[in-house]
Amino acid sequence: MRTIESIQTVYIEESIKNGLAARGVLERLPNHVKVQYTNSPKSILQERAQKGKSSSKDELMIYRHKGRFLSGCPGSDGMMCCQYFVLHLGQGCLFDCHYCYLQSFLNHPMMTLFGNLEDLFAEVNQKTLGKKNFHFRIGTGEYTDSLVLEPWTGISSHLISYFADHPNATLELKTKSSHVESILDKDHKGHTVISWSLNPSCIIEAIEEGTSSLEERLEAAAKVQKAGYRTSFHLDPLIYFEGWEKEYHLLIDRIFDIVDPCRTAWISMGSFRYTPALKEVIQRRFPEDELTRQGEMIQGIDGKYRYFKTVRQKMFRSIKAKIESVDPRLFLYLCMESRKTWKDVFGFIPSSAKALDSLFEERRKSLESSIEPSLELASSLSPPS
Numbered sequence: 001m002r003t004i005e006s007i008q009t010v011y012i013e014e015s016i017k018n019g020l021a022a023r024g025v026l027e028r029l030p031n032h033v034k035v036q037y038t039n040s041p042k043s044i045l046q047e048r049a050q051k052g053k054s055s056s057k058d059e060l061m062i063y064r065h066k067g068r069f070l071s072g073c074p075g076s077d078g079m080m081c082c083q084y085f086v087l088h089l090g091q092g093c094l095f096d097c098h099y100c101y102l103q104s105f106l107n108h109p110m111m112t113l114f115g116n117l118e119d120l121f122a123e124v125n126q127k128t129l130g131k132k133n134f135h136f137r138i139g140t141g142e143y144t145d146s147l148v149l150e151p152w153t154g155i156s157s158h159l160i161s162y163f164a165d166h167p168n169a170t171l172e173l174k175t176k177s178s179h180v181e182s183i184l185d186k187d188h189k190g191h192t193v194i195s196w197s198l199n200p201s202c203i204i205e206a207i208e209e210g211t212s213s214l215e216e217r218l219e220a221a222a223k224v225q226k227a228g229y230r231t232s233f234h235l236d237p238l239i240y241f242e243g244w245e246k247e248y249h250l251l252i253d254r255i256f257d258i259v260d261p262c263r264t265a266w267i268s269m270g271s272f273r274y275t276p277a278l279k280e281v282i283q284r285r286f287p288e289d290e291l292t293r294q295g296e297m298i299q300g301i302d303g304k305y306r307y308f309k310t311v312r313q314k315m316f317r318s319i320k321a322k323i324e325s326v327d328p329r330l331f332l333y334l335c336m337e338s339r340k341t342w343k344d345v346f347g348f349i350p351s352s353a354k355a356l357d358s359l360f361e362e363r364r365k366s367l368e369s370s371i372e373p374s375l376e377l378a379s380s381l382s383p384p385s
C-alpha cells in the first residue's frame with residue numbers, strides 16, 4: 001500500500017492557515033513534512049501543470065476554493081441517474097489506479113484539498129437545511145479518495161460530526177484505503193455510510209496501485225460496522241478477464257464472510273468505462289495493461305467506451321444473482337448504465353432519477369427502522385484471515 005508518508009511537502013494558503021482544516025492538519029503532520037505558506041497557490045499549481053507530470057504524490061496543496069462545494073452528480077449523458085450529490089473537498093489522489101478517470105480530467109498533477117471548510121459548511125447549510133422533505137445522499141469521493149489522507153487531515157472527521165446534526169442527509173465516504181481508526185469513535189448518529197470500492201485481489205494487485213489490499217479494506221469495513229456505521233460497496237469498475245465470474249463470486253463470498261449484510265446500505269455495480277482521452281493516457285502510462293485491449297468495447301451515447309452489452313449484462317446478472325444468494329434484501333443498483341441495461345438486468349426501469357432516489361429512501365428508512373440487530377452479529381462474523 002502507498003502510505004501518506006510519501007508526502008514530503010504541504011503547501012497552505014496564507015489566508016486559511018487559521019481555519020479549521022489547516023489547524024487540524026498542522027496538529028497532525030509529522031515533523032519531517034515541510035510546511036510552506038503561500039499567497040499564490042494557483043501559480044504553484046500552474047507551474048506543476050507546466051512540468052507535464054500526470055501525477056505527483058509527494059506534495060499536497062491546501063487552499064481556498066472559490067467555487068461551489070455541493071453539486072448534483074454529473075452522471076453520464078443518457079445514463080440512468082440516481083439524484084446523488086457530490087461534495088467537493090479537493091482533487092487528486094495518493095493512489096494510482098490504472099483506470100482512474102482523474103488521469104485525463106485534472107489539469108494539474110498535484111493533490112489538493114479545499115481548506116475553507118467553514119465556507120463549505122455554510123453552503124451545505126444554505127442548500128440543504130430548508131429542504132426538510134428531501135433526503136440528500138452526498139458523497140465526497142468523486143475527485144479524490146475520501147479517507148486516504150484522513151490520518152493527516154482529519155477532514156472527514158469534521159464532516160462526520162457536521163452531518164451528525166443533519167437528519168435530512170446521508171454522507172457517504174468512499175475509499176480504497178483502510179484509514180478508519182480516527183473515525184471509529186465519532187458520534188455519527190447513523191448519518192454517515194463508509195463505503196469501499198472493491199475488486200478481486202488479482203485486479204487490486206495488478207491495477208489499483210498503492211491501495212489497501214482486499215483483506216485490509218474488509219477488515220476496516222468490519223471495524224466501522226462494529227462502531228455502528230453502515231457500510232456500502234461499489235463493485236466498480238467491474239473488469240472483464242478470463243475467469244472473472246469465479247473471482248467475482250469469491251469476492252462476494254469473502255465480503256460477507258467478514259461484514260454483515262444487514263448493515264450494508266447499498267451495493268453498486270458499474271462496468272469499466274473510459275473516454276477516448278482516458279484511453280490514450282492509460283495506454284501511454286501503462287503500456288503493458290490489457291485494460292483497454294481486453295474484450296471488444298463499444299462507444300455509448302455518452303461518448304464512453306464500455307464492454308459489449310451482452311458482456312455487461314452477463315457480468316451484472318451473474319454478480320447480482322450471487323449477491324442475492326447471500327441475502328436477497330441487499331439493495332443493488334447500477335451506476336452509469338442505460339435504461340435498457342437496467343431493464344435487462346433488473347427487469348424494470350426506474351421511471352426517473354427521482355423514482356430511483358425514492359428506492360434509496362425506502363432502503364434507508366427500512367434500515368433505520370430495523371432494530372440494530374447486527375452489531376452483535378458483525379462482531380461474531382469471522383474475522384479476516
Ligand code: SF4
Pocket residue numbers: 092093094095096097099100101102143144145175176
Ligand atoms: S482510489 Fe479512486 S480517485 Fe484514487 S486513483 Fe483510484 S480510482 Fe482514482
